[in-house]
Amino acid sequence: MNEKQLDKVKNGKGFIAALDQSGGSTPKALAAYGVNEDAYSNEDEMFTLVHDMRTRIITSPAFDAQHILGAILFEQTMDREIDGMYTADYLAEKKGIAPFLKIDKGLAEEANGVQLMKPITDLDETLKRANERHIFGTKMRSVIKEPNEEGIKAVVDQQFEVAKQIIAAGLVPIIEPEVDIHSGNKPACEQLLKDELLNHLDQLKDDENVMLKLTIPTEANLYRELIQHPRVVRVVALSGGYSTTIANEKLKENEGLIASFSRALSQDLNASQTDEEFNSALEKAVHSIYEASI
Structure with missing residues (x-):
């Protein structure tokens, strides 16, 4: 583990940028960026276009270590390059930003008011490659929709089971049991989740540390x-579908909680913008999220 990155993520001022839209959410992310489905004819072309978008964000002067502690990458992004360097190396060496990797394979069907993660069948191989690519930590997402004790326990059990494998590989896991902002009883979900998380955290050994990504x-x-x-x-x-303005307002109410926003970071960016317009829009978003985080 990179101790310098650990100190920055643990103690630094700023937020974690989420640039980890995967196969299922990539068309939506590209469309929001002004790149419609008729701009690509297959998955390879689609992923090249989204890497171009991420490269433009990461190489922008607005995307800097003064405001951003870490960035979460999609697996394909980890294996692609920016200016002749693997993306994680570019982030760490050129930007001073800790690289994270999204490792989950998406969500299972809803049961007991929650969606567990699909099995991560190639976890050991993914963690090995993450270490080779100098990744600092990982992220994995589940979703909670109803205050069902059995369902929420299953979510947290699964997350911590995988987290221990990640810790054993020398990486820092981000556990993300998202509570759906449209849940009919969001506060009850959050209380059950908090209790279950505390129960699991209290059972960790002194050398087992995690991050949490929560609604x-x-x-x-x-x-x-x-x-x-x-x-x-x-x-x-996480911004959870809230606009940047609303997410920032809600975040400011919570002392010590920092942002890891995706849509709220990129909602005003467009492929047709000049570099000056793009950098200005990104700078505005970065600064507003940073201010809400500190």
Whole structure:
């Protein structure tokens, strides 16, 4: 593990940028960026276009270590290059930003009010490649829709089971049990989730540390105990479909919680913008998310 990156992620001021749209969400991300489906004829062309978008974001002067602690990458992004360097090396060496990798394979069908992760059948191989590519940490997402104790326990059990394999590989796992912002009983989901997370965190050994990526809670500062827990490197918040403005407002209410936004970071970016327009729009988003995070 890179101790310098660990110190930055744990103690630095800033936020984690989420650039990890995968196969299923890539067409939507490209469309929001102004690249429609008629611009590509197969998956390879689609992934090349989305890498071009991510490259433009990462190489922008607005995307800097003063405001951004880490960036979460999609697996294909990890294996592609920026200016002749693998993406993670470019982030770490040129930008001073810690690289993370999305490792989940998507969501299973809903059961007991939740969606577990699909099995990660090639986890050992993925972690080996992540180390070869100088990745600092990983991220994996589940979704909670209803305050079902059995379902929420299953989500957290699965997340921590995989997290221990990631820790054993020398990486820092971001555990992401997202609570759907459209849930009919979001506060009850969040309370059950908090209790289950604390139960698992208390069972970790002194050398087993994790990060948490959570939906901004309805009750401000609900997750204070998680943020202060000795086994937690950092608690970051997903935007969950909120606009940048609303996500930032909600984030500011929660002391110690920092952003890990995807759509809220890139919502005003467009392929047709000049470099000056693009960099200006990105700078505005970066600064607003940074201010909400500190």
